[in-house]
Amino acid sequence: MSSHAGWEAVIGLEIHTQLATQSKIFSGAATAFGAEPNSQACAVDLGLPGVLPVLNAEAVRMAALFGLAVGAHVALESTFDRKNYFYPDLPKGYQISQLAQPIVSGGAVVIAVGEGDKAVQKTIHLTRAHLEEDAGKSLHEDFAGATGIDLNRAGTPLIEIVSEPEMSSAAEAVAYARKIHAMVQYLGICDGNMQEGSFRVDANVSVRRRGDTQLGTRTEVKNVNSFRFLERAIDYEINRQIELIEDGGRVQQQTRLYDPNKDETRMMRTKEAADDYRYFPDPDLLPVIIKPETLEAWRASLPELPDAKAARYQAHYGLSAYDSSVLTSAKQTAAYFEQTLAAMGKAGDAKLVANWVTGTLAAQLNKEGLEISLSPVPADLLAQLLLRVVDNTLSNKLAKEVFDAVWAGEGTPDGIIEARGLKQITDTGAIEAMVGAILAEHPDKVAEYRAGKDKLFGFFVGLVMKAAKGKANPQQLNDVLKSSLGSCGEEGGV
Template sequence: MPKYDTVIGLEIHVALLTKSKLFCGCSTTFGGEPNSQCCPICLGLPGALPRLNERAVEYAIKAGLALNCTIHEISRFDRKNYYYPDLPKAYQITQEFYPLCTDGYLEYFYGDSLARTKITRIHLEEEAGKLIHSGASIIDSDYSLVDYNRAGIPLIEIVTAPDIRSPQQARIFLEQLRLLLNYIGVSDTKMEEGSLRCDANISLKPLGSTQLGTRVELKNLNSFRALERALTYEERRQGEILDRGDKVNQESRTWDERRGRTLPMRSKADALDYRFFPEPDLPRLKLRPGWVEEIKSTIPELPMERLSRYEREYGLSRYEATFFVNYPDFGQLCEKLAAMGWEGSRAANLLMGEYARLAREKGHLTPERLAGLLEIIEDGLISSNQTADVLEELFNSNLSAREIVLEKGWQVLADTDELQALIGEVLQGNVELVERYRAGETKLYGFFVGQVMRATEGKADPKIVNDLLRKELGT
């Protein structure tokens, strides 16, 4: 029995997929020569003035709409002041007081139930540069290099309410959020390149209590796995502190992936006062009338809508529909096969099995070639356990499924007379076993089936074999 409720909130930074930076025309392409994508504005040189990127605002609004937020006609930029070598201006332009989007939510399936996590706010801000240390961290390095290519790339920060109840749910929420952002095309959400980053706060409170416990912030959660592991570790650590009757320290902790534990960060960062004030170089942001509606009309079908359409129109199970929603390339194939008249569950059966493994390795087959395979299964030309072999050949040759089977001589043996004769031989060769079977040793049945299949090199139609064999054995 757990003694505590776990309370988790997330802050997610998402790099927007614009061609240029938030306040200048510099390229946002990843992986360029260090410091080759900067200008006086993103380097914060004296006298350089920012100019807002309209596409970044559009993408932020699009994310806000997809997350059911209120989009504010008027918002404002503020300066967050602090010194760090990756921040050339010594302040970050963000939206502290009047964010662009507030009060939204994301719905998703968590286990069998529908969960809803509130989105407190989404605001626009600029990315910092990147430090490359000669050692493992800034403290034990002889020197650090700084690359400002990243400085000024547009970000949205998405902040959830403390609505999440477990480390597993946090992970699923983040996966669903990422999927949604991919669907609307505002970010490539590559965690490994830092275009999706997540911080979490977590606290425990006595079961059922309304009073929130002391919260700890977790940083450096660079993968879904790290998020879940760090929260799980922290949940246990805080539980043990409370069990002892001690108090949890309010602090920031970092996740040490290698050691599998959270460690306190130097507390100075917490004590910072950022001295926010309105950004004097930018006017307040006022959206032109009708723009939000225009953006709304460009939002495609979202994951949850697609999930229920797949269940409803194609009769897919929740599990199957989820697979196709999570892997839209597979979903598209399923839709094309359905459009050709194939039942959703037949298509799912084919696409989610051996095909998925092969396609991930070699790329997709055309829906026509897949339909050809479904057809010969339907015709009974091959049995379903031969599907994998035919698939393998489909990836390696230009022949159709039917041509492959005929050329290889893989067609199923469905000739009743021929099978009847074979069964007769098998039974005559095993007279003693047949008698034992008839005397009640029914587990021998599998042996007879095996003998027939072996005699036909596995090509006999299993249904016909069963029918004939049962008749012969008199059961």
């Protein structure tokens, strides 16, 4: 972007969030992912003649929870509309959605822009979040020129969360998307699985010269199934648009697909003429009425959300703002942190746990592309390991070695310490004996040291540590060595 000084990007996101209900939004069919094609589509999902939709109340509760969590207006009366268009994976020829009176309007989330402790807060406002049904899937592979249709997904409940166009970089867009992703998982209303399409982000991207007040023509980037791809897709699209305009071209209103293999976006269809979806109120469904007392009960049921949790970590554990926000950025990370700390009992050290979770563990998970919930070192084993650090059984260096062994599946930290004999030598008498033996073997070096060659101190440390097979407590070793060299000198001076 540095080559594009003088330009700014304007980004808004539409996030399709599949709600984690047991059954579909308008039928009793199951919503589980990965079933045999068309095995989870009943007559209602197939759009057979004569069938009627019946609203799943759980989807309403989940949508309302989201609205409450982002401080939005949750409508006590909302309505369903039909969005009419023909497509083979849209069985009825219309999608039941909410246009005129969505269940959630307004609201905002706060994101951190920038890295580490230099990050600054920015508020991103939401336009709305409405309930709708998902479409099926068209399968273009494996059908030799024809297209297969899997309607298992048809009728899965969604909330489409629409932001205001208030983000100005790919990084901000990712921060916003991550925040929404965290929220829906904290609320337990979405499994958040981007690969399986449970959380689908479309980005509306336009650019304009800095200082311009009018928005540029936007494109909609689809098919982004990870945060990394979201960032790359938006960056690519910003650069493409700027270069296009600088070369004298004009951005066309288009829907573009991101191709992660080529790391580029390409045109899927133009939208120059606005699509006419012929929305009208769905006559098969009554307005959705939420009683005020029901809404209040739902509000009272809200769990602790990321911002509140991060504030508590700072205040209660004395963690830095940055560590707190990293730990709370995903529900499972926060849960892992809290479980580890709890498992350590009275010896729990929040800063130590935070360092390990955001440091060693995060790096290893990242390296192997694993979710924290699938960590080969679960919270109770990390707790056991850190207890051995706290009680000085392990040095930090040995702790890392044990961590790697636990990760590799060699057993529990205590078992590995035992098996490998990694227990730190903290017996002062034993250390004194080793120090005494080493010094006795090297009288010449002792003399040089005493004559002022301070650098030899490290030489002695190395020899003693080698003799101790690395297990001597470093601090104790230092202390013993210092006093021994000193006392030897005194003796020598006699």
